[in-house]
Every structure is written in C-alpha cells, then in structure tokens.
Amino acid sequence: MENRISFWWAIVPLIAMIAAMLITIVYLEQGPHMPLLFGTAVAALVAWRSGSKWEDIEEAMYKGIRLALPAIIIIILIGLIIGSWIGSGVVATMILYGLNILTPALFLVSIAVICAVVSLAIGSSWSTMGTIGVAGMGIGLSMGIPPAMIAGAVISGSYFGDKMSPLSDTTNLAAGLTGTDLFVHIKHMWWTTVPGFIIALAVFWFLGRDFSAAGTDTADIATTMAVLQDSFVISPWLLLIPLAVFVMVGFKVPAIPALLVGVLLGFVAQIFVQGGSLSEAVGVLQGGYVIETGNILVDDLFNRGGLDSMMYTVSMILVAMSFGGILEYTGMLKAIMAQILKMAKTGGRLVASTVLSATATNAMCAEQYISIVVPSRMYASSYKEKNLASKNLSRALEDGGTLTSVFFAWNTCGVFILGTLGVSAFEYAAFAVFNYTVPLISIIYGLTGFTITKQQSDDYTPDTVQPE
Incomplete structure (x- = not known):
C-alpha cells in the first residue's frame, strides 16, 4: 500500500x-x-x-x-462509570470527605500524589482521571481553585503512575517493541520521571500558596457541602465501589471487566442507596445524571456522564x-x-x-x-x-x-x-x-549523554536481555 x-x-x-x-x-x-x-x-x-x-x-x-477501538470501548465505559458513580452518590461522597480532609494550600500537591498512587496501582491514567480526577475537580472547584490548575495536577499525577506502572499498556508496549526487559525499562525511566514529578510538585506547592485557608471563602465550601448532603445519601460504604474497581485492576483483572463491575455497582447503588427508580438509573447510563440544586458549582459538576456524553x-x-x-x-x-x-x-x-x-x-x-x-x-x-x-x-x-x-x-x-x-x-x-x-x-x-548507556551483547533481544 x-x-x-x-x-x-x-x-x-x-x-x-x-x-x-x-x-x-x-x-x-x-x-x-x-x-x-x-x-x-x-x-x-x-x-x-x-x-x-x-x-x-x-x-x-x-x-x-x-x-483506536480498544480506546473507544474504554471511553464509553468511562462515560457510563461517571454517570453511575454520580447517580449512586460515590462522587458526592468522595468530594464531601475530600473537602473535610484536604486543605486549599496543599490541594494541588495532594491531588497529584493521590492520582499518582492510584494510577501506579492500576496502570491506567484514563481510569484514574475518569474517577479520582472527576472527584478532584469537584473538590478543587469548591475551594475556588481554577479548573485548569486542578486538571494540570490531576494529569501530572495520573501520567506519572501510568508511566511507571508495570500494569500500564504503554509501558509494556514501549518495552516490548524495543526488546527491553520491562523492569529494566521502568528502572531506566526513573532518571527522567522522578525529577520531573518533583519539579511538578514544587510548582503545584508554589501555586497552592495563593489558595491558603485564609484566602478561601469557607462559606462557599460550607454551602457546597450542605447542597451535597441535601441532594445525596452520603455514606463511607459507597467508597467500597471505587475500591472494588481498583483492587480488581490491582489483581490484574483487565480494565474492561473491572470498569463494567464499577458501572454495575454504581447502577445498583443508585437504586438501593439513593432511592432512584430503575428507569432513572438506566436513563443516567444513557444520557448522564441531571440535577438542579440552584448551586451553579454543584449543577455544573454533577450534570454529566453517560454514554451520550462520550459521543x-x-x-x-x-x-x-x-x-x-x-x-x-x-x-x-x-x-x-x-x-x-x-x-x-x-x-x-x-x-x-x-x-x-x-x-x-x-x-x-x-x-x-x-x-x-x-x-x-x-x-x-x-x-x-x-x-x-x-x-x-x-x-x-x-x-x-x-x-x-x-x-x-x-x-x-x-x-x-x-x-x-x-x-x-x-x-x-x-x-x-x-x-x-x-x-x-x-x-x-x-x-x-547523562544516563545514556551503551548496548550490551544481547540487547534488542526480547527474550534474553541482560539485567543491569
């Protein structure tokens, strides 16, 4: 051709x-x-x-x-999981607890580290951004932090974990295509990846100084928390849903069935925990969650998800x-x-x-x-x-x-x-x-030439790469 x-x-x-x-x-x-x-x-x-x-x-x-077909399937499932986790109260619970625990000044650093740990454990930046990242956006926006900064921190953390995880598809792809032992590849990436992440955290710490508790409108945070509590049933048990997904992926269950379990658990929780009807739960999977609280921040964050949103x-x-x-x-x-x-x-x-x-x-x-x-x-x-x-x-x-x-x-x-x-x-x-x-x-x-190494006798041979 x-x-x-x-x-x-x-x-x-x-x-x-x-x-x-x-x-x-x-x-x-x-x-x-x-x-x-x-x-x-x-x-x-x-x-x-x-x-x-x-x-x-x-x-x-x-x-x-x-x-791109595998990526399209993941994107569709992420749309379903966002809708079902919002409808089930999972996202609201994560945001509410996050507002109680995280401080504005350290939020950007904290969300970057949290996303890095989760992505490192499950090997997927997309899954991390579609779950932890969505909740992080809600928490940060409630603190008055610009969405672009929050997204930058979420992306930085998610891609650090994805890049360094032995479960990551891109990490395995790069190692496999070049005939490099997977863990030799990961070890060699530390030289560029760790300094890069340290620099990123330093920048997020510097940016976060402008969002100290003293400069944050605590009344807005209190209002957001009250709206969430009025609109959803908040329960720590709901956190078992994302935990189940992360544990499954951590035990090397493929991403698609693990995400499907997350969708199903969210769907069930919307009916039996939040009291939604079967019709409403199905509608959320198709068209996304719809809520009108009168609070612009909550409405903008929670009116999303579903299959249609990913088209x-x-x-x-x-x-x-x-x-x-x-x-x-x-x-x-x-x-x-x-x-x-x-x-x-x-x-x-x-x-x-x-x-x-x-x-x-x-x-x-x-x-x-x-x-x-x-x-x-x-x-x-x-x-x-x-x-x-x-x-x-x-x-x-x-x-x-x-x-x-x-x-x-x-x-x-x-x-x-x-x-x-x-x-x-x-x-x-x-x-x-x-x-x-x-x-x-x-x-x-x-x-x-720093950290650039010469090849050994059997480099480029996938099955017999010399350890360092």
Missing part, C-alpha cells in the same frame, strides 16, 4: 490540518472535528496523487480506526484516526521520519530526535499508541548502529510519546480529558507540568 512520497508532499496534509485547526479554534471558536476532516481529505488527495488507489486509502483509514469524544477519535491512518499506511509518516533521521548524526541527537518525533507523531496522528509504535520501528536500527542500549530508545519513546499526547486537543488523550475533566488542552497545557518537564529532561540527558 505504501508509495514513495517526498518529504515536502508528506507534510502538506499536516500543514493544512494545523492551519485549519488554528483558524477554526482560535478565530471561529469551533471544535477540532472539521479541521481534522479537512486534513484527512488533503491527506487522501496527496496519497491519491502519489499513486495510491482509493480502496487502499480507505483501508488505511480503517486500519487507523481499528487501532463527541468518540467521533473525534474516529476522524483523528482516519487522518492518522492515511499518514501511517500510505508512507507519508515514514517520509517525514526519514528526513528527521538525517539530522540525528550523534547518539545525543538521536535521543532528542526520538522524543521530538514521538511528540510530532502525537500531533500528526492524534494517537498515543502510534507515537510509540512508529518511532520504535523507525529508530531501532539507528540505536543499534550507534551502539546505544535498547532501554534508551524505550525511555525516549515514553518520555516523548506517552506524556505529550495530552497537549494536542485533537489527540485521543486530549479529547478524553476534555470529556472527563471538562477542561481543554489549550487551558490546562501550562499546568500539566510533569508532562512537559520530563520530555525536556530527556532531551537534555540525550544531548549531554
């Missing part, structure tokens, strides 16, 4: 998409769907001009979409993956990567190029997995030629691919965060400190 496409023709769809994205979002104040469709059309025209048949272009789009996200992913599929499977992305490889003359530049290429792939193909898969194939032989250990490649892939996916509003991760936390990439980008600090540290390490 691939054709020989020049670098200059290969970047035409990307330039067209980005230009359309800027005009549509910045000037027209519309969503990213149409610019992505426009970019997809331009990519199809370039592929056709370069010799691809229309049926091959269609197949490229289908391949891109098929790659914007799903449609965005379908379009984005069609665009990415054409770039990937018609040879355009390969042409772009080949040009980048020409500039990677040294080992240090090679590491920096890997991080930047993974970031660029997140922008071009709008999918985190592609940003790991494609550069891993493109750069493996170059790392061998320069006598660099495979763990350098696997770390650079995660530093650039896993973490930067959140910065593009049209990427599946950016779209998911907008759907769950209600904050766009353009708003939270400056506060997702961990996600841009780690790639910068990785690039600096590459250019200076």
